[in-house]
Amino acid sequence: MHQALDGATALKLAKLWWQKGKLERALAGYRQVLAIQPGNAEAHKQHIDLMEEMSGLESAFAHYGLRSCGLRSCGLKSRDLSSYGLKRDALACGEDWPVEVATTDVLCCSVVRDESVRLPYFLDYYRSQGVTKFLVVDNGSTDGSLEILLAQSDVYVWQTDFSFNLANFGSVWFELLLRKYGLDRWCVIADADELFYYPDCESKSISELCEELDRRDKMAYLAILLDMYSERAIAQTTYQAGQSFQAICPYFDRTAYHRACQNSTPYHNQTIYAGGVRERVFGSAGDYYLSKVPLLKYTKTCVLAGGQHWTSYPTDKIAKGRGAVLHFKYFDSFISYALREQRRKEHYGEAVQYDQYVKALAAQPMLTLYSQQHSVRLKSSEQLVELGVMQRN
Structure with a gap:
């Protein structure tokens, strides 16, 4: 109980510093909350709000270790795809492929780690149900999942080595991606x-x-x-x-x-x-x-x-x-x-x-x-x- 109270108090103080215009102190306050309660969803959201106000949403992407991923930005080449029996006419996303989301798109957000076996059916199922764009975070895969994702023309990929736990089990990454690309859009959030x-x-x-x-x-x-x-x-x-x-x-x-x-x-x-x-x-x-x-x-x-x-x-x-x-x-x-x-x-x-x-x-x-x-x-x-x-x- 004492630890939870400390987190609640720290959150109130962080909000107070923000209201007073003491942004650096507020930022430190939110990070204190998240050190105590890494699963505090409200604190994560306010933390992102503040970072966006102070230095733009990209600073929040950087803080939570989220980087866009295309073939070039991931250090991959076409032969890396062909080694998995994959082929793609264009590069994937991020630096190499602009993220284009229409107002009518139905999105699917997912965090994956070593899901190369499940990904083909997962993607096909959601496509068959009407999902048109996938926003996927690869959290340290080593089994070829990244290469499979990069080979898909309707999948945008981000990489991170940041802790899944400290990202509130992936919800912080979804918050960032949807805030940038999915405002006022319907989204399915699902694991592989x-x-x-x-x-x-x-x-x-x-x-x-x-x-x-x-x-x-x-x-x-x-x-x-x-x-x-x-x-x-x-x-x-x-x-x-x-x-x-x-x-x-x-x-x-x-x-x-x-x-x-x-x-x-x-x-x-x-x-x-x-x-x-x-x-x-x-x-x-x-x-x-x-x-x-x-x-x-x-x-x-x-x-x-x-x-x-x-x-x-x-x-x-x-x-x-x-x-x-x-x-x-x-x-x-x-x-x-x-x-x-x-x-x-x-x-x-x-x-x-x-x-x-x-x-x-x-x-x-x-x-x-x-x-x-x-x-x-x-x-x-x-x-x-x-x-x-x-x-x-």
Whole structure:
């Protein structure tokens, strides 16, 4: 409690110094807050606001280690792409390729690290759903992810070696990119293992959903994270680049969540869901939050949460409908990935969830999430509406 109070006090003081015109002292104050509370989304936003006022938005890009990336600026050449079987007629982005975003574009923002296997299907899925431009941050990939991204004509890429944790789990990078390129535009925010699903998504594009939300004067669309898995052991769930995620991991738990806490966000504006298959299999120590805000219309008043678990928009700006974020974490690569992320300590609570994953997999190397009692095979979006996971507007 004492540490949280110190952070709150420091934030008030920083705002006060700003109001008094003491900008350098205010800047130091915000950085004090973030040293105490690196996950304080409001402090990050005000910190960026101040840096933009003092020296322009590019200073905030530099502070958070975000640099634009094209073939030249990344030190890559065309042969680097061909070594991955890739070809591109033009350079990628940043210094080499101007970022061009139309008012009608539906954006997708993502942070990736070593996701070369998932990226082909991830990109194809969102293109098929109506996403027209991707703004992607590569956070230190070494597996060819960067080269794959640079080969795409609709993907703009930024690189950073900055801490994922200190960037509030990537939300600060999204804030910067959307502030510069996505003002008043709809954006999907998703990890490379996440597919945004919503009622009638088989026939309705994301752009059509956005048009519907505009007519209703809504700014955000909520979802429940739904972990997907196969009927086999995780160690036997092999996946190859380009395959449909759903074809490999078609099952989910009938009980999508274990707890629902109303008005429990910092803005007291939405219900937070927790639990799901991870709590069933790995226990409750990991605090598995399932609430997501995968689709929003970005404005400078919007505060982006770490993990996109909540939104600052008021209740009357949040859609009544609800979708799902299908989460495809449990391919066989998950075993080595969990060990790496446990060591890196970049995720929530010093990677407490990864501690639970590693512990369970060590005790049961052939661990499977599938259960005849709990598991259901995904058939359609209407099925998730009928089960209460999703709901219509």
